[in-house]
Amino acid sequence: MPPKLDYDALRAQTMGAGNDEAVTVNTRALIDKVLARYSGEWTTLRELLQNAADASASKVTIRFETLPSPTVPVPQSPEPSTRLKHVLLHHTLKSMIVENNGEAFQDHDWARLKKIAEGNPDETKIGAFGVGFYSVFADCEEPFVSSGKEALAFYWQKDALFTKRLALPNGQSTNTTFVLPMRNQTSPIPPLLSLCQFLTSSLTFVGLESIELDIDGWTIATLNKKIAPSLNLQIPKEVDTKTREGLMHVRGVTKEAAQLDARWLKLVEWKPKAATNNLKDAGSGSTVRGAHSTQSLRGFFSKLAPGASNSAALEKVAQEERQLQQSLEEDLMGESTATVFIHVNKATVRTTVNQNFATELERATKKPPPQHTTVSLLSASYDEQVASSSGAQKASEIPRVFSTFIPTNGKGRIFIGFTTNQTTGLNVHISTPSVIPTVERESIDLNNRFVRVWNVELLRVAGIVARVSWGNETTELKERLARAVKSAGRKCIVKEDVAAVLPEALFLHNTFTWNESTPSAEVGTLTEEAFWTCNQKTTIATLSTQGILPSSKVRISPEELGFVEDIPTLPEALAGVGLVKKLIDYGVITEVTISDIKLELEGKALNSLQLERFLEWLGHKARISEVDGVMIRSLLNVAVANDEDGTGRVIVLTEMKNFLNISRIPPEMPIPPSTLPFKFTKKISKADLELMGFEDLHLLPWLRWLVKNVGGRGDLSADYDITTSPEFASSVLPVISKQWDGLSQSSKATVLELLTPRTVIPTKMGMKKPAEAYFPSVKLFDDLPVIIGVQGVKEKFLSQLGVRKTVKIGVVFERLVDRTPDSKTQIPTSSRKWSHVDLIKYLASVRNDIPSADINRLKSMKICPAETESLQPTQEHYLVSELFEPDQALRRLRLRTMQWPGIYRPESNEGRFLAFLGLRLAPSYIDLIKIMSNAAGNQDTELRDRALKYFIDYHQTKGYSQFDHSSVTLPYLPVQGSEKKAATPNTCFSNERASFLGFDILRRDLHVHALKFGVKPDPPMAECINRLSKDPPQTKHSAREHFAYFASRLSDINDPYAETLSGAPIVPVASKSKSLASPTSEKSERLVHIPPRICFLGDGEKYADIFDYVDFGHEANTFLLRVGSKHEPSTTELTRLLVREPARIFSVLGDARYLELLRSVAASWRTLKKDKTLVKDMRNAKCLLAYREISSKSSKGAVEDEEDSGIKAWELANANQIVIVDDIITYNLFKTRLLAAPMEETLEDFYHSLGAHEVASLLQEQQSIGIVAMDETLALKLQQLIQERSRLFLADYPSESIKHNAKWIEQNLRVKCVRSISLRKSLSGYNLSHTENRSAVLHSEKPILYVTASGYDMFEVSQALVPVLLQRSKPQSMFMLEMILESSLPKLRSRGYNVARLLNQKATEARIAEEVRKQQLDEEQREMREREATWKETQATNATKAQKQTSMPGVFPDSPDRQHPDGSRQTAAINDEPNMSRPRGFLSDISRQFGFNRRPSSHADRGTRGIEAPQEDAPVPYSQGDVQKPQKHIHPPETVTAPHQLQQNLVNAIQASRAHNSTSVASQPVVNEVKETASYCDARPGQDISYIGEITDVRVFLSNTVAANAMPAAKFLAANASALKLFASVLLDCADIFALKRNTIHIYYDDAGSTIAFNRDKALFFNYRYFDNLHLPVVQQGNKADAVVYWCVVMAHELAHNLVSDHSAQHSYYTESLVIQYFPRIASKSAGKHPSTSGATTLALLPDPLRPRQLANERHLDID
Secondary structure (H helix, E strand, O other): OOOOOOHHHHHHHHHHHOOOOOOOOOHHHHHHHHHHOOOOOOHHHHHHHHHHHHOOOOEEEEEEEEEOOOOOOOOOOOOHHHHHHHHHHHOEEEEEEEEEOOOOOOHHHHHHHOOOOOOOOOOOOOOOOOOOHHHHHHOEOOOEEEEOOEEEEEEEEOOEEEEEEEEOOOOOOOOEEEEEEEOOOOOEOOOHHHHHHHHHHHOOOOOOOEEEEEEOOEEEEEEEEEEOOOEEEOOOOOEOOEOOOOOEEEEEEEEEEEEEEEEEEHHHHOOHHHHHOOOOOOOOOOOOOOOOOHHHHHHHHHHHOOOHHHHHHHHHHHHHHHHHHHHHHHOOOOEEEEEEEEEEEEEEEEEOOOHHHHHHHHHHHOOOOOOEEEEEEEEOOHHHHHHOEEOOOOOOOOOHHHOOOOOOOOOOEEEEOEEEEEEOOOOOEEEOOOOOEOOOOOOEOOOOHHHHHHHHHHHHHHHHHHHHHHHHHHHHHHHHHHHHHHHHOOOOOOHHHHHHHHHHHHHHHHHOOOOOOOOOHHHHHHHHHHHHHOEOOOOOEEEEOOEEEEHHHOEEOOOOOOOOOOOOEOOHHHOOOHHHHHHHHOOOOEEOOHHHHHHHHHHOOEOHHHHHHHHHHHHHHHHOOOOOHHHHHHHHHHOEEEOOOOOOOEEEHHHOOEEOOOOOOOOOOOOOOOEEOHHHHOOOOHHHHHHOOOEEOOHHHHHHHHHHOOOOOOOOOHHHOOOOOHHHHHHHHHHHHHHHHHOOHHHHHHHHHHHOOOOOEEEOOEEEOHHHOEOOOOOOOOOOOEEOOOOOOOHHHHHHHOOEOOOOHHHHHHHOOOOOOOOOOOOOOOOOOOOHHHHHHHHHHOHHHOOHHHHHHHHOOEEEEEEOOOOOEEEEEEEHHHOEOOOHHHHHOOOOEEOOOOOOOOOOHHHHHHHHHOOEOOOOHHHHHHHHHHHHHOOOHHHHHHHHHHHHHOOOOOOHHHOOHHHOOOOOEEEOOEEEEEEOOOOEEOOHHHHHHOOEEEOHHHHHHHHHHOOEOOOOHHHHHHHHHHOOOOOHHHHHHHHHHHHOOHHHOOHHHHHHHHOOOOEEEEOOOOOOOOOOOOOOOOEEEEOHHHEEEOOOOOOOOOOEEEOOOHHHHHHHHHOOOEOOOOHHHHHHHHHHOHHHHHHHHHHHHHHHHHHHHHHOHHHHOOOHHHHHHHHHOOOEEEEEEEOOOOOOOOOOOOOOOOEEEEEEEOHHHEEEOOOHHHHHHHHHHOEEOOOOHHHHHHHHHHOOEEHHHHEEEEEEEOOEOOOOHHHHHHHHHHHHHHHHHHOOOOHHHEOOOHHHHHHHOEEEEEOOEEEEEEEOOOOOEEEEEOOEEEOOOOOEEEEEOOOOOHHHHHHHHHHHHEOOOOHHHHHHHHHHHHOOHHHHHHOOOOHHHHHHHHHHHHHHHHHHHHHHHHHHHHHHHHHHHHHHHHHHHOHHHHHHOOOOOOOOOOOOOOOOOOOOOOOOOOOOOOOOOOOOOHHHHHHHHHOOOOOOOOOOOOOOOOOOOOOOOOOOOOOOOOOOOOOOOOOOOOOOOOHHHHHHHHHHHHHOOOOOOOOEEEEOOEEOOOOOOOOOOOEEOOEEEEEEEEEOOEEEEEEHHHHHHOOOHHHHHHHHHHHHHHHHHHHHHHHHHOOOOHHHEEEEEOOOOOOOEEEEOOEEEEEHHHHHHHOHHHHHOOOOHHHHHHHHHHHHHHHHOOOOOOOOHHHHHHHHHHHHHOHHHHHHHHHHOOOOOOOOOOOOOOOOOOOOOOOOOOOOOOOO
């Protein structure tokens, strides 16, 4: 990052030491550029008219002088119109003269006229920038000005503008005249209509009163302005006259009327093209020069406009235009006149600004801000617009001369003295002389900070004035309406009054409607904002149907509200006006609200028609959800209407609750007073009425009201009494009957409650209660009250009312039944005609008509006798429900049956009626159970069996199957094996195998009917399990039967049951309490019970000695499998047994079978280790089998042969007592003292996971390394071999087994040769040690492999490397690596190793790079041969010329082959060292381009660590001597060295480079004493670096100081791997440029010193520290261009050292020659990447690499 410069200090230094120089200005160019801002139309005239206004002129005359056409002759006609027409069509402008009668120029005016950008200092004047006058140079080359007694002429001398001033003699005109000769004599006469429109608008706000336009002596137009006296307007109190920022305060507003009179020739409105479009004049063409192209554009776009109607409209307009132009052409000299009246509202403004603001504003405008200013608004009044007239046009049309003057369609303009392009958005012009425009004065400046504040405040003043104007206009309208009402003698305003002022109000609204202003929309926004916000009230006055009212009181009426007429609403014509739309959008004017309507309803009563409309409107609003229930209720609470039916009734809507639904109640019926009359609701839907809160008048309330008002109560007359009027009752009953089926049960009950106790039924015996009336069909007696006169009433309704269809039971008994008195009977004794059978038959015939009360009475009367055993009736009578039907099956059950003579048929009418009265058809389920239980208890087996048979026979037909048998608690079922014992359905079962568990079994003959009785086949499983657990089988045979029964019910044994049984001791097995070696006999064996989960099925050949095995047959075994037994124990069970009883298991199984058991556990260890408790127990228990080798030799310390191994003694031990033999050599040293795990991979992994240690992990080695050998060749070869073969070795290993990959080996592992290696081995935790000599060993902490210089054992090398390469080292891995290292590549290929795939890529890359380098070298050799031939041919011919020349262009004057001053000649040998100065010319340009041509720094502070950026400029990469001063005497001419010889020398220098073959570079610093002039630096710092790895084929070295103190090699490579790769890629690119062998490039790093690179015996070393600080951030972003250029120069410097060792002038010569020779390749290489953004390499900062971004204290020097 470059240093931050203090520009303030730098500027102060420049101001103190620099020379004063004036800035020159090209006046012509300056004026042209200023005029480029003045591109608007009529710019020159505008500025001259403004100058006239500033000079207080009242009249301005504009004269155009023309030149005749050189091609079209002047017509000879004496008609003025013909001559003037010719002038307009064919003449060109000669000059323009503008004359005004203002004040003559003073000295300061003449002086300011000659200065650009020095405006009028008068703050009351408009001119500000001092460039307006110079707009005359747009058309005029040398203007001339005369004013008063002096004149001034402008003229040019080249690009400089000069003036000459002349004093005029007395008697000359006192007016001010500007004479502007046209620069271009072919300029046409400007469009007259457009010019007159501009002049008309120019009179608007300036002080001019008259403008006259002449052409060649003809007066074309005359414009005059008259102003009436002004009128002060009253500013309302609520208007805030201060602007938002407080800079301006409106002190007063005046209103004045202005009159503009215009007189012009009709020629002004004539369009030459329209009049001559049919002429064929070749001289003039079809279009006049300077004429507008409006017509042509209109014609063009009319062709594009679609639609016939559009074409017709355009054609009509075109036709009218043609007719107008035809009439104008006939009378071009005719005069037209027009007068326009306008209103101007002018505000006087006082400004208040602080000093700072005033200063900034004066700086921008060259004048101080005024203390007082004005803001004017021009608009056309409605009355004055109507009064405006024209002598040439209709009164309703605006003359074309004034078409741009009258503001319409929101196109009012901002006037800054004159009109600008900025519109106001209103139909109002706004003028203020103090507004600050842009330089071209076409718009308001809203960019500059202080200017913007000033202009914004002025725009806000315009908004305030607009608000005051609006208030004044609306006040006048209000007063006019008041006068109209008073003159008509009325008290209120009517529609006609509003219609009279509506056009004027519409005009006013359109005038003050804001549209978007252009080009800056902010202008309109600011004025509109001030218009609304300056008033404290949010409303404005506007026209309504009740006159001028505040907008807050005016409403919008979206529909006709015929029931309220006094709410002030907007006239329909105003609703669409923009201002009104904004009032609506802002919420100032709202629609008619409920509150408004409520207020109106509170004030008066509605008539019938208004009430009907009100209800219709309210229902509609409720339907479309515009009013809610609260609003509806609030309106109804205040609404009152007069019923105009003649009754004088007042309808209070808040009391109305219901409406009449004629589908329920006819409209002619009387209704309650809370119900709305039907005539008001007949047009309103039911849904709308319900939304308004009214409820449908239902039958029940209406009937209740009728009943409540009977007997003369209420307002009902006797004609509407339902209890006394048969006619009214006959009309009400059909209404009720019609709705009866639709009523709810509660409503029906209410109706019955209202009618049944009252005489509402008309009969022939009079009005009767319903229970006293009979249907006409009842004819049993003649004196019954039968219904008459009732039509359309449903029979069902009358029946439910209680109207009878049958005679009462009491009457029947009184008149028809007669029996012998019986004290026990309840039948009356007045008749003896009928028996109980006759009575039943009669009642059955009229069953459907018997009232429910009579039926209930019959059920409670004892009317039927029972039968005796002889089937005779008993004397005693019973209730029907106490008897059974007469059936033989029931008689056999000894039940009481009804006496019935003859055959009893249950399906007959009598049978069904008796069943209805309660006659029992069969005994109930409970009754039948009681019969059987009592019979069983009384030992009456015959009755019990009959009942059982009846139960079975009628199980389905009598419904016994529907009962819950489990609820029976009475024992009635016979049990198998005992006739006397009875059981309930829950306590006996049908499966006889359940008897083994002690359960009762149903009698065998009833098993087929067990389900009918509710008897289950098997008892509940829970109970079975409970009994089995309490009483397990005592013999194997019993166990077989028990378990077989449970096996038959496996589906009933769920998981909880199975879990319970698996732990219950239910399995009988032989006891193993005795010795396993002497089992007891079968008879004497003692049985014990064990849970099923710990016993196994089968013979148990494998583990029968340690587990219990049983076999009860296939069926019983199935049950045991379900409850937890297994065929064989699981691994988990075996493991747990091992943990609990390892000694017993080992004693039973022996070592071989115990090992087999351990193998099965190890195979399942992945699953077993999930059980944390089990793992913990295994680690603590002595359950692992290990062996200790006992030597077979008797002598101690003797080494055993491989075939004479020791004896293995097996024993159990904890895991932490066992070692895993992963280092067989170390193990053999201490094996007699170690417990070793079986040497099987699976068991080793298993033991290791439990905590067994590997021998290698216990091994502690103490290395004793000898001194390092001088010759590292052996180490380098071994290192290269390891790097190459490690890829092959690791290819077959999975990634998770690899500890370090081949890339890590290449980058980190180093090999060193030492004199001797001694190794002492010991085991941690064991008091054992062994010392031996080794030929190879790996450093204990660093990745350094030491080998003995005398030779090494490859197996020991492998033994040292495998722990580094793999996570776990094994002997076979060491043997494999040994084989790979010792075997040749062909041998490895023959053994199946894919040598080509693994090593081919690296070799291929190196081979390609070497081929490219050789091609480049061959190409250079060919070029040198060609150059040599060319040199020899030209040498002879150029010899003479070369002697006469002192120097040659492009030749280095300090080349080695130049002659010495003594005339001697020096050859260009490689070892020559000529005395040379620094070359110049082409190389100097290159050096400057790349940033190297800078002066060297002193060496005073070299000793400081790091690098410091210089104070002035960045240093060069090498220290150079001071450039020698040129000699004054002239050297004799010299010859130059042949180019091919120079190139050959350069190639030789490149080819001389070689690779560095040592792993370190160590040298002492050398400083040679130089006696000659200091032209070079020959200091050489010492080097102490060592090889640490290789990055992309480039060897990397690290300073030994850094490695020892700050950053080890591994850490350095890990931290800088990616950056080193980038540096290597840059260096390899540079090597490719020079066709240099890649292995000659080396990278090194040191943390101190100033060496960028050095050459060590033709091997090139480059310092990574400089790349890290100079180029790494840029290269990381993908831009290598600067880095390639920089390091190419560095490389060229070091290559030159292959020719010259010291830093002499000759070395500099060869360095620069290399750069020049290979410059195209350097440029091509840098261009092929990313070019430098700066164009030169920047070497500004070089911070210390070990302290990033920290400045060092030394310039970087070229010291090798």
